[in-house]
Amino acid sequence: MTKASNEISFFERCYEVVLRIPCGKVTTYGAIAKYLGTAGSSRMVGWAMNNSHDKNIPSHRVVNRVGLLTGKHHFPGINLMKELLENEGHTFSGDKLLNFKDVFWDPSES
């Protein structure tokens, strides 16, 4: 079989993890990448999010290691990402997630 559709792409893996993020929690690209076994390829996670636009992926729950909404520019609304997170009880200082450490969720804990 040449590239059977049975094989799940790296993106699919990312989607599964992001979908498992509990409401009111957030995670980082590195945490997802590490969970997938590609800790050094944290960039790939963000790329997968770019493909997740067609899916129902809560990519707004994924931030960088400092809790900064680096991906907000890729949302249909720049403030949408912050709005969604604020709606879940998160607090921000500009684009920086204040209670990031408190709401951080590790995929390996699932």
Next chain:
DNA sequence: TGGTTGACGTGGT
């Protein structure tokens, strides 16, 4: 086939 990209992370200064 090869080179570039990319919503990051880590280490060093």
Next chain:
DNA sequence: GACCACGCCAACC
């Protein structure tokens, strides 16, 4: 604590 440079690896053109 902030800024700069390098590395990572899969997907895209």
